[in-house]
Amino acid sequence: MAFVEDVAKQQRPNVIEIRDLNLDYKAGLQSVSALKNIHLNIQEGSFVCVLGPSGCGKTTLLRIIAGFLQPTSGEVFLDGDPIPDKPDKHRGVVFQQPTLYPWLNIEQNVEFGLKMRKIPLHERQNVVHEYLKMVGLEKFKKLAPYELSGGMKQRASIARALVNDPRIILMDEPFGALDAMAKEQMQEVIRSIWKETNKTIFFITHDVEEALLLGTNIIIMSARPGQIIKQYDNQLPYEIGNGQSRKFRSTTEFIEKREEIVSLIQL
Numbered sequence: 001m002a003f004v005e006d007v008a009k010q011q012r013p014n015v016i017e018i019r020d021l022n023l024d025y026k027a028g029l030q031s032v033s034a035l036k037n038i039h040l041n042i043q044e045g046s047f048v049c050v051l052g053p054s055g056c057g058k059t060t061l062l063r064i065i066a067g068f069l070q071p072t073s074g075e076v077f078l079d080g081d082p083i084p085d086k087p088d089k090h091r092g093v094v095f096q097q098p099t100l101y102p103w104l105n106i107e108q109n110v111e112f113g114l115k116m117r118k119i120p121l122h123e124r125q126n127v128v129h130e131y132l133k134m135v136g137l138e139k140f141k142k143l144a145p146y147e148l149s150g151g152m153k154q155r156a157s158i159a160r161a162l163v164n165d166p167r168i169i170l171m172d173e174p175f176g177a178l179d180a181m182a183k184e185q186m187q188e189v190i191r192s193i194w195k196e197t198n199k200t201i202f203f204i205t206h207d208v209e210e211a212l213l214l215g216t217n218i219i220i221m222s223a224r225p226g227q228i229i230k231q232y233d234n235q236l237p238y239e240i241g242n243g244q245s246r247k248f249r250s251t252t253e254f255i256e257k258r259e260e261i262v263s264l265i266q267l
């Protein structure tokens, strides 16, 4: 059985391939190297967590994959083709600070992208309903963003990304501004969405425990200029539903893994 799973895993195609990527920011006459020599494959269905010191280029890498920023050199492929140099519906982005339109209610916010793409009303309503239900916001869909808690806003942002059925969801420290309880809940939400939809997720965090709880792959970056210094396969031994993650966090195995990664990041 294990063998069959291994084969299945190996055969999964790469959604994203990054080769020889460098990014220099121009600051006046000077140039700042933010990313250096990045090679990365993101396999379909994986949950990739990216860890690294502040300022190491994590957001820069996400912005390149999303199409907000062009690399100085190197190549990025989406499903084997050069990535379009503008954002599009195939790459859904969720930021740390939710970017919902304040004048639209939750349902309208989630629906917005579909409306812009002229998806017929009936189809739109079905898809919006499905994803609002998935993130647990169906009962709150008529509320305005200002009426929601931070966790609920992030649920709406996730639903808004999912309705477009993107090839990859890019998340930049999405739970970084939430309090501990809301964060734990949102970790359960994103884990169950990932399981239910089989989506590929690229997830930046500065929380090592979060990466260990969620990531099938953990990528560690060095201080600037950001380079990938280590990649871990994480077997996701932790069932985190119903507050179970707290139980795992105190196990010796978990603490050892956490400390190994923390010491790498502090190098």
Ligand code: ADP
Pocket (backbone or CB within 6 Å): 025, 026, 027, 032, 034, 052, 053, 054, 055, 056, 057, 058, 059, 060, 061, 224
């Ligand atoms: P992280 O998300 O890992 O904290 P960033 O990708 O935001 O890091 O930034 C990487 C480095 O590039 C930082 O040192 C930052 O100051 C610099 N940087 C980010 N954006 C710009 C910009 N637009 N112009 C110049 N330097 C930038």
Ligand code: MG
Pocket (backbone or CB within 6 Å): 058, 059, 060
């Ligand atoms: Mg950042």
